[in-house]
Amino acid sequence: MSVTFAQGFSAAGVEAGISAVAGKKDLALVVNNGPLDAAAGVFTSNRFCAAPVQWTRSIIADGHVKAVILNSGGANACTGQAGYEQSQATARRVAELLDVAPEDIAVCSTGLIGELLPLDNVLAGAGAAFAALDDTAEAGADASHAIMTTDTKPKTVEIEGDGYRIGGMVKGSGMIAPQLATMLSVITTDAVVTAGQAQAALLAAVDTSFNRIDVDGCQSTNDTVLLLASGASGVEPDPDEFNAMVAQACASLARQIIGDGEGASHDIRISVTGATSVDAALACGRAVAASNLLKCAISGNDPNWGRIVSSIGTVPASVAPYDADKVTVDVNGVRICENGGAGRDRSEVDMTPREVHIDIDLNAGDAEATVWTDDLTHEYVHINADYES
Amino acid sequence: MSVTFAQGFSAAGVEAGISAVAGKKDLALVVNNGPLDAAAGVFTSNRFCAAPVQWTRSIIADGHVKAVILNSGGANACTGQAGYEQSQATARRVAELLDVAPEDIAVCSTGLIGELLPLDNVLAGAGAAFAALDDTAEAGADASHAIMTTDTKPKTVEIEGDGYRIGGMVKGSGMIAPQLATMLSVITTDAVVTAGQAQAALLAAVDTSFNRIDVDGCQSTNDTVLLLASGASGVEPDPDEFNAMVAQACASLARQIIGDGEGASHDIRISVTGATSVDAALACGRAVAASNLLKCAISGNDPNWGRIVSSIGTVPASVAPYDADKVTVDVNGVRICENGGAGRDRSEVDMTPREVHIDIDLNAGDAEATVWTDDLTHEYVHINADYES
Structure with a gap:
């Protein structure tokens, strides 16, 4: 199910030839079909933060995100201006496909630090992902597979609220430590909430979930947690209940990261x-x-x-x-x-x-x-x- | 050579039946034969500091130590009042043998945390070590073997100054992190120095040596570095040269710990x-x-x-x-x-x-x-x- 559990979201996961692992899905796209496009984000505090983090932190500041494109197979971190231009070009391509502004497209990357992405593959993959977009459980599952690196299994969450839903996915297995844990996560909801409400709920939830897990004490350059609200349920949630449910979603995803920590037996x-x-x-x-x-x-x-x-x-x-x-x-x-x-x-x-x-x-x-x-x-x-x- | 390189020191290392490893020397004794008995010490900052650390920190406060008894095979840490009484009884036994006050005997232990020592074996071993005391290179080597735990080799240092000498030994391989590194070290000198001079030299030396190595980020409950001065050379060293030589001794010992870090290949x-x-x-x-x-x-x-x-x-x-x-x-x-x-x-x-x-x-x-x-x-x-x- 993953991110498509909430109404108003479609997703896809495709093989774009970014990962060195042959046959692995490595590009995910999550689109918020509205009517709202409220968004909140929490990012790594690492001072060597990656190009996609720099891009996404800047474009989410206005509280609006229409879609997120995520790739495994390369972190696009420590790649300077050229790396930033890759994130920007990726956002621009998705914006063209969706006919929205590039500043409404969030970008996330995960993988090896210090190398540029194969941009042609990313841009072609964006087209393939756009063509594959669907709001089915399978489409959500594909997206959660496409963001895996050393993860051995996809990690997702689905929570039913009082007339609305929260869905989510996360990747992360190593380089996991506060603050934040090393991972990418996209959480979706069809509740009617403002970006401010979403940000407050997400900050509180991250503090007691992703910021309280530690696989190996190592903090990543690419950590990103996004909460996207479509408003498609038409339901304005009770604020306390909404906060609690976002916290529950984050806690579940964080617990799944620990359950799939690199090499872990306990x-x-x-x-x-x-x-x-x-x-x-x-x-x-x-x-x-x-x-x-x-x-x-x-x-x-x-x-x-x-x-x-x-x-x-x-x-x-x-x-x-x-x-x-x-x-x-x-x-x-x-x-x-x-x-x-x-x-x-x-x-x-x-x-x-x-x-x-x-x-x-x-x-x-x-x-x-x-x-x-x-x-x-x-x-x-x-x-x-x-x-x- | 180890601690017997400096004049005025005798040492021994014996098998006392403390360690679970059959045939392993596990009790060392280092005696300062004077004429001086100036001493300085630096200890772990861990709040669960072991009984021997509590004892030795208290008795070294007056700047005088006549002998140090060290055991491997048990840390005597987190052992409460009973553990403290074991350290005290050990010091009392050595004091009887040497005909000095218990408050002039330092005690160091290393090994598993949380269990009392086999005290009868320690006390009998003290007698055997006393009988074996010698100022030969072999006696110094025996002492450096007796303090080893997961160490794969003894670690010693010998430095020749301008008319005086510094010798030393250290154990440590895992649970090594600032502040301090996890280890026991005894450094001896026949220079004529006061306890204050020794303490100043040791503090500065530890800061740039043992406090700058990290095998596994884990800080021990038993870290102790002692510097004992016999004055047997009759030489009052140039203070700057003496400080530099103590620093050199600590740096050498610290480097040897890294060279024997648990399982290390680099x-x-x-x-x-x-x-x-x-x-x-x-x-x-x-x-x-x-x-x-x-x-x-x-x-x-x-x-x-x-x-x-x-x-x-x-x-x-x-x-x-x-x-x-x-x-x-x-x-x-x-x-x-x-x-x-x-x-x-x-x-x-x-x-x-x-x-x-x-x-x-x-x-x-x-x-x-x-x-x-x-x-x-x-x-x-x-x-x-x-x-x-």
Whole structure:
């Protein structure tokens, strides 16, 4: 289903010869058929942000986007003025096809950093995608396939609201870290909302979803999350419900990224409670999520709490006040660290499930936060030692 | 040679049955025979600091240490009051043997976090080490072997000054990150220096050596660097020369840690020039050193500059002002990134040497800094997925 679940959207995914992988769909097009064209976007904070990010950030500033073209097989990052002109030319081609202004076309790219795209293939692919546009579930699925790189499966979401719908897709598997996670995501809704409403909902949703996952601590140059509203349902949603549903869509997509993290054999949920503030809880959770040693231990099915507390111990007291002698750690429900020292034996922990729950209680306050990460496996090293396309 | 290179020191390394590895020397003793007993120490900033760190930090405050006992096979970290009493009992035993006060005995431990030591073995081992004390090169070598954990080789340094000597040993291979690097180090000198002089020299030296290496971004609970001065040479060194020599000793030991990083197949030197401040250069260097993606690429002999600049791009402009369009990156002397974009072809880079040089010019100022890291290999994952002792 993906982006076509919401009314007023058509999509396509085609093979345009951009990716080095023969036979892979590598170009997606998502068109908002209206009546509205409200749009919101959140982008990478990386200072080497890619040409398509620069283009899209600039054209979305007015709150209007008619279509998004996305390619895998090349990030068009660190490509200078020539790269920017490629994004611009791509937008111009889609604008011609749809008979709208180039400034209404968002562009996203993902793949290897530092190389220009095969522009002729992109432009020809845009034509093929335009010809294939449809509002079927299959067309949405094609789009979600076309944006995959090291992803092993497409990631989509469909949520039914009170008279309106939200659909979405995301790609991302490696180079995933706040802020943002490394990925491209397009979320669509047929609710009647303004660009301002969409932006507020998206910012809040991203903060508790894509910004709380970390596969490998590496932040991309191309991250983009777009929320497009067609208004095709004719329904003006309750603002709180709409915000909650956008948050739910983002959380689902973020969780799917972790579920498909490069080489991962365990999805790890790290919940920090008893913190003096959400920021304190987040800082502790992120420190644990960033520990290569812990992530290796989990891949070896070892609930090594020493590597958990030594990670928490790197967070400055000014950021997260707590007393090391009062910290407890449960892994999959077994309290293996009590009062900062050994608790129940780690052999009691069942590490067979793919999902591992690490629950840390700082016993210092009432705030809490949850972050997600993956384990670090041989396969991650293999993928990233050999990945070139 | 190790710690016995400087006059006035004797040492021993014995098998005390602490380590799970049969036949491994696991207890070292280093004794300062005077006439001076000036001492300086630098310790982990981890808030879950181990019992021996708490003990040694407290007893070294007066600037006097007569001996250091070090064990591998157990970190005695996160072991609460019982762990602290083990460190204290160990110091008391060594003090009895040497007929000095327990408050003159430093204690260091390394190994698994969260378990108490087999204290009887430690105390019996202290007696055996005392009986084996000698000032020979072999005795120094034994001590440097006894502190190894996942280290594959002992790491020592010997430097000849103007009438005096500096010797040292270090252990450390994984859980290595600023601040400090994860390790135990004992450096000895027969120069006539005060504890204050020693502390100043050690702090400055650590700042540019152990605090600029990063194997895996993980900070330990047990890091300790001690500098002991016997005064046995009778020579009062030129202060600047002494500082430089201590820095040289620390730099050599730190470099050896990188050379023996867990599973590493490449030692990576990251030099950042053209920064507006040393802190800016360091922040950029450390961001690159922390990139799992880059470290995997290097293990696959791929000089992936996209992963270098995307790491630099995560450093906030407030910390390191620079213009992304002016950054250059050379790998092993080939400028593969020019003005923030592609430069010469990456295939021109010879990646066969173990040592890889990444030279980043921010073109924003005159400050520079160098940090070292290792690549991320299958072997690192193997060691840390299976390590339990």
